[in-house]
Amino acid sequence: MAYVITDTCIKDFLCVEVCPTDCIHPKAEEPGFDAATQLYVDPEGCIDCGACVPVCTSDSVKAGDELEGNEKHFLESNAAYYIH
Ligand code: SF4
Numbered sequence: 001m002a003y004v005i006t007d008t009c010i011k012d013f014l015c016v017e018v019c020p021t022d023c024i025h026p027k028a029e030e031p032g033f034d035a036a037t038q039l040y041v042d043p044e045g046c047i048d049c050g051a052c053v054p055v056c057t058s059d060s061v062k063a064g065d066e067l068e069g070n071e072k073h074f075l076e077s078n079a080a081y082y083i084h
């Protein structure tokens with residue numbers, strides 16, 4: 001199951017820099033970046049490598065299958081960002 005980013009994200013791109021599949025968006029130059037309150041993982045691109053977890057200084061990246069009950073809605077919000 002894909003990893004997800006939660007609402008404590010501070011949009012500093014540390015995870016983007018290490019993600020091998022470029023599945024974390026929006027980047028600063030992309031439409032919607034200013035309006036986005038956090039970054040999101042595209043579940044179609046995530047390969048569950050976990051590289052994004054240790055670099056995040058705000059503990060905002062979680063394994064999708066390890067979410068607490070009150071965090072499970074982030075599965076939907078991360079995936080929803082990529083549905084246009
Ligand atoms: S490293 Fe953490 S705080 Fe930084 S953009 Fe990624 S999820 Fe957000």
Ligand code: SF4
Nearest residue numbers: 019046047049050052
């Ligand atoms: S687990 Fe790996 S592939 Fe998935 S978002 Fe994090 S760095 Fe990218």
